[in-house]
Amino acid sequence: MALLSDRYKNDGIATIDLSDIQRKYIDIFRKKCKTGEYKFRKCECECGNGDFEVIAEKDRYGLPVTTVICRNCGLIMTNPCLDDASNSAFYDNEYHYIYRAEENPSEEKFFGRKSDAVNFIIPFIQNHGGPKCGTVLEIGCADGGNVAAFAECGYTASGIDLSHKYVEYGKGKGLDLYCNDSSSFAENNRKYDLIVINHVLEHFTDLEKELSTIKSLMAPEGYLFVGVPGVKDLTFGAYNGDFLRMLQNAHIFNFTKNSLCTVMNRYGFSCNFCTERIRGLFKIDSSSPSFKNEYEDTMRYLKKVEVAAGDILALIIARATDKLASYNPGEVILYGTTAELSALTQLISDLSPIRGFFYSEKKKPEDIITYIKSLIPSQLPKCLMLIDNGNDSELKEQFTREDLAGGIEVFSIYSELT
Ligand SMILES: [Zn+2]
Incomplete structure (x- = not known):
């Protein structure tokens, strides 16, 4: 076992500053893991031939989370991860307190999201061949800040999210939001010119199932926008250049541009354009998937980043x-x-x-x-x-x-x- 460095040992120490609320819910989560109320399961690698190397034993909250990289493809995963029942219970009970530190919608967050979409997400989509009008559905839309931006830019925009509180907040602003999950929502048989999943994909525990649902929501010539944290964005300043700050128990995957594109390819999408940040625009494409093992490249990168980490x-x-x-x-x-x-x-x-x-x-x-x-x-x-x-x-x-x-x-x- 070769951790990236001693900083990644499971010593229970958090890497980021925590509020009292975060501390309280981290303790609750830890206890539930210890008593077996939360159970873990081993995950297969998306390449179907996982050969895992452990690179971290804890996450940024100091929680005992094992991060592995697959020697056969280079994908970085949380493994083992919570089993399905524990995962839903975690999202219901602790996630918002630990991850967001506060859990109520606010004007500041709404307008922050909206301005990010107007300044970055929408220009990215339009500059790289995506639709400039038509129907948009955001999956995991939270308060609907992004949906509001799309509507303002001339799209017919809707959003779905599991959080009742956030959906009601956005609906109060006149937005077309639904408290629903994507597979139930897909039963409506509506098709969209553009699907948006921003900081959602890295949380999915079953990529094949989720991406197949998303495909069923897309018009044949439709586009999928994916935003996820990028491992290789660390040297552009993400997480203060510290890979340990990027690790968190709720993220099943930590992608690079290539590892994301390989996974998307495997499930029937081709990449129009993608950056290391990561923002990517994808289309449905069933041609045979391409494969490149980027284990060596990713490990070299992480070791280099580790030298400067934190400073x-x-x-x-x-x-x-x-x-x-x-x-x-x-x-x-x-x-x-x-x-x-x-x-x-x-x-x-x-x-x-x-x-x-x-x-x-x-x-x-x-x-x-x-x-x-x-x-x-x-x-x-x-x-x-x-x-x-x-x-x-x-x-x-x-x-x-x-x-x-x-x-x-x-x-x-x-x-x-x-
Ligand atoms: Zn693999």
Whole structure:
């Protein structure tokens, strides 16, 4: 047995800060596991030929969760996982308190979801060949924030979720939501031009069954949008670059772009476009599945990430300082809106190559020279240092070709970490 490092030993210590509510429900969950009220079952690998290597014995909450990687395909799974009865009981009783820390719908969460869909999910779908209008169904829609965004962008949008409380909240906003599971809902025989499952697929315990239900809800030429956490998004800053923070008992799978596409392929979907973040757009396609074992590649990646784990900010500042050495004062503009950007503002001074940064209206820090994005053409720097934790292709799409013409060097801090 070779864990990624000693940090992954089952010592009961949480990696993230916990609230009192989380602590209380983590204890309850732990007790139920100990007394046998919650039972575990061994899972088969999706490749049908699982040869598992244990890489972690605990999750970010300090819960005894075993994470394995399959030597035959590279898929990372929680194994054993809760059996079906225990899994439903867990979602009914502890999940919301442990995972979301608070369990009531709120305006903040609703509008957060909505703005994420307007700014990222919908442009992603439209820019990569997905439908620009038509019918949309979101499975696992929670309060309907995404559904509201699709409706506002001209789609006929509906959503289903198992949480009565969240569905009622969204319905109160006039949205077409149903408290239902996908297989009962599929009995209506309605077909959709687009199905959305955002941060849902990684929770499925039976991918074959769930994906077959989803297929039955899709129009023959329909699309499926899948958003899941991406293992290889760690070096773009996800989970502060710490794989241990990514692990949680409710996630059955931890995908890379390739491992997701391989699994989707096996169950009759082809990938139109997918990023490591992970956002992917899929179509129904029954041609023979392709297969690539990415065990070696994924293990190499995880070991590399493990070296920097937990101190990604320091690493980013070191990389940026290196890069800035080759520029004169005022020749560089930063672009990004995340926490990493605030850390980098400490590098700004009169003599610094950093002239300022472009900002999104949402999070404009004070006392820093800023340029709104529309001014980019008149404020062309020599180097645009990209800090945003998206991946390259997504970032570059945020600028027009003309913005980047004229020999500006685009330097993406996170890609430098990979
Ligand atoms: Zn496998």
